[in-house]
Amino acid sequence: MPDGKTRSVPSSPPTQRVISIVELLAAGPGPRTSAEIADGLGLNRSTAGTILAALAERGWVHRLPDLSYELGPALAALGRQSSGTGDRAWLERELERLGDRVDCGAALTTITLDHLEFLAVTRDRYTVGIESGARIPLLAPAGAAIIAHWGSARQQDWLHTRGPERRAEYREVLATLRATGFCAWRLESDSLPNARVLSEVADHLADQPASKELRGRVLAQLAAIGGSAYDRAAFDREGPLPVSYISAPVFDGGGHAVMELQIGPLRDEVTRVERRRYLAELSAAARRIGEGLESASSRRP
Numbered sequence: 001m002p003d004g005k006t007r008s009v010p011s012s013p014p015t016q017r018v019i020s021i022v023e024l025l026a027a028g029p030g031p032r033t034s035a036e037i038a039d040g041l042g043l044n045r046s047t048a049g050t051i052l053a054a055l056a057e058r059g060w061v062h063r064l065p066d067l068s069y070e071l072g073p074a075l076a077a078l079g080r081q082s083s084g085t086g087d088r089a090w091l092e093r094e095l096e097r098l099g100d101r102v103d104c105g106a107a108l109t110t111i112t113l114d115h116l117e118f119l120a121v122t123r124d125r126y127t128v129g130i131e132s133g134a135r136i137p138l139l140a141p142a143g144a145a146i147i148a149h150w151g152s153a154r155q156q157d158w159l160h161t162r163g164p165e166r167r168a169e170y171r172e173v174l175a176t177l178r179a180t181g182f183c184a185w186r187l188e189s190d191s192l193p194n195a196r197v198l199s200e201v202a203d204h205l206a207d208q209p210a211s212k213e214l215r216g217r218v219l220a221q222l223a224a225i226g227g228s229a230y231d232r233a234a235f236d237r238e239g240p241l242p243v244s245y246i247s248a249p250v251f252d253g254g255g256h257a258v259m260e261l262q263i264g265p266l267r268d269e270v271t272r273v274e275r276r277r278y279l280a281e282l283s284a285a286a287r288r289i290g291e292g293l294e295s296a297s298s299r300r301p
Contacts, residue, residue, distance in 0.1 A: 073256035
C-alpha cells in the first residue's frame, strides 16, 4: 500500500508512472506540486507534468489555484462506485423527502466511466421503467451537472456522444451549470406521451434478460426526453413556463461534482414562484446529500 514516502520508479513503463502518481496523491497527506510529485517518484519533471495534464483533462486529478494537484472527481466517483456508494438507504430517504416537497419525481445519478448509474429514484407515473441501480450509456445531455465541472477533454467526449446539431446548445448547458448551479429544460408538446411510452417499454423489458442492451437504449432515450435548455434570464422571466426537468450537481467535501440531482415537474405551466421554489428545494437537497456523503465517508473504517 502507498505510504506517502519518497520512492523511485526507475525504468517504469508509462502505465506504471500513471499508477504511481495516482497512488502518491491518494496517500496524502495533501495536494502536491508537479515538481514534488516528480521528485518524490524519481521521474523527469517534464514527464510528470505531461501525465498530470492528461489526468487533469479527464478529471482523474484536479489542479488547484496554487498549481498543486489532488485526486479529481472522476476517481472520487469510481471510489464510491466500488464501495457501493455506502449505505444507499439514506440517499433514498433524501430523494423521497425531496419528491414530497416538490410533488414530482426525483433521481440521483453518478457517472462511472461511460455509463450513467441511477443511485436512487422516486417512483412516479413517468419513471416506472427506471429503478435504483439501473445503468445506461452516458449520452448528452445526461450527466451534464457532473460533466460541467470535469476537465475539458472529458467534456468534449461527452459532447461528441451526440451529433453536431446540438453540441453548441449542450456546450451552453455546461456553461449555465457552472455559472448558476442548475439547468432547466423545456417541456415539448410530445414529451409526456413519449415519456409514458418509453417508461412502459422499459418496464416491460425489465424481466427479459436477453433484452438488457435494448432496455439500456430505451432508458437512455427516456433520460433525454426533455426539450431544449433554458438560459438563466429566460427561466427567471415573468409568467408560466413549460418545464420538464431541472438538475443540479452534488459536490463532495473536496468540491468535486460527483452526482447529479434531478427533479421532473413535467408540467406545461410552472409559475416563476413555483420555479424559484423548485430551485430552492433542489439546491437544499443537493447540499444535504453532499454533507451526507462526507458523514458517511468519515464513518467508514
